[in-house]
Amino acid sequence: MPDLTDRCSAEHEAQRLQALADYRILDTPEESAFDEIVEVVSIICEAPIAVINFVDRDRQWFKSEKGLGVRETPLDISICAHAILQSGLFIVPDTTRDPRFSSNPLVTGEPNLRFYAGALLESREGYPLGTLCVLDYQPRDLTERQRFALQALANQVMAHMELMRAHREQAELICELEATRHELAKRAATDPLTGLLNRRAFEQRLDQEVALIQRGAPPAALMLIDLDHFKRVNDTLGHQAGDEVIVRFAELCREVFRQADVIGRWGGEEFVVMLPRASVAEARHAAERLHQRLAITSMRADSATPLYISASIGICSLSGVSNMDECLHRTDELLYQAKEQGRNRSICEPEGVPAHRSFGMDSSFRP
Structure with a gap:
């Protein structure tokens, strides 16, 4: 696998991991909104495998997947770990002809992956978090329309994650405001010296x-x-x-x-x-x-x-x-x-x- 610190400093990688943690997406249950995006991108790109994945410190974790049957894999065999090192789409038409992946156990053995295309999932601060990707057992490429759809759906993944974070932050703010209101009401009703009712x-x-x-x-x-x-x-x-x-x-x-x-x-x-x-x-x-x-x-x-x-x-x-x-x-x-x-x-x-x-x-x- 590539060393993420080759392109980014250790401090930048720590910030990237913190940005990922801030979304609180890792190890969450399956959700229909993400599952539907995976199904749609699989249909549009005519790919048997589609995944929404996030690159953690030492693993690749899948929020939603079709065709793999697992929720995470080690980072040292991850193709997506390469994809997050560059912006835009990352496409590998034939993994057996790419020296970065020709010896990857996912290529040389089951499930014998031959094609990869991934659209970057970026935080609002610009940190790469993972990809929306499609994979196939045959060498191939994507049409321009499929490339556009892959990127557009990746944007929808991030839009939904931002909405989830906004809702969570709003709920936390409401809780904080309620706690503040309760504390102010308590102070207004309490004798400051004894803590008894005034x-x-x-x-x-x-x-x-x-x-x-x-x-x-x-x-x-x-x-x-x-x-x-x-x-x-x-x-x-x-x-x-x-x-x-x-x-x-x-x-x-x-x-x-x-x-x-x-x-x-x-x-x-x-x-x-x-x-x-x-x-x-x-x-x-x-x-x-x-x-x-x-x-x-x-x-x-x-x-x-x-x-x-x-x-x-x-x-x-x-x-x-x-x-x-x-x-x-x-x-x-x-x-x-x-x-x-x-x-x-x-x-x-x-x-x-x-x-x-x-x-x-x-x-x-x-x-």
Whole structure:
């Protein structure tokens, strides 16, 4: 076989192989569009063998073939490897009389090829990729009309490949745009510090839940949480430490609440949680778990000096007679009661449970 680098530099050959790879055509299944071109060129050129082939690094691979019965051959016996070294049509009227092919095993043995004509398949950048070729068992030539048809159909092969690539690139672009849109929507709905829903996004989710409940979905519960004496953290340790506390508290909420529960940062040191399909009593138990975890969890994991905080919580129900603004107002009032009664406690809307649950912990700041 010819050494492709005799005519092209190693860098050019690498670029040619990359151009071929960019079409993503190698080792793809048979396709009717290519099979039909092969059938038509075989009929027009009156050739028993017709092939759409691509010259890879060490093999010749056939996208479509008629009369050969194989999908690839080694490159060292490839006639097409010579064809891609020149532009236009490459025609060998009698392979036994051409010193380049007279000793080729495809000529001296089965299938005893005697005639070859190939039209170059070129990338849009001008790199030779392979050929559309016809072969025969007898020495012969092509008429001018057959030569024109062979080249025209080779052009159609490349046109179809370009169309396939354009469709693929368009699909990839659509996926990228959709991913970007999703990321922008996520950012618009997310608190940048904690990764929780921001206030606007939580209100939208809460409004949806209220609408579902009004249409017959089971009631839910709403919880408003305020970190006790949080200002002391910022004043004493600085705002970076305050941010660490906010982030750690958000992580703790993810651990405590169910995956179905919706957690948001309401603003500053206030957080809000919606518990779908949950009663006030069930929400109170979740709040109890949160109080217990806060009592034993330092909010500065990397600090030598532990920092513990407590929280005040208001809990109300979401029912079919509720609207979003009323629920938020009731929960805020219950939170205010929790603060007035000494903080570090949960105050629940009456639902056959105690009006409040206090954990009797020392909620004073412990740096």
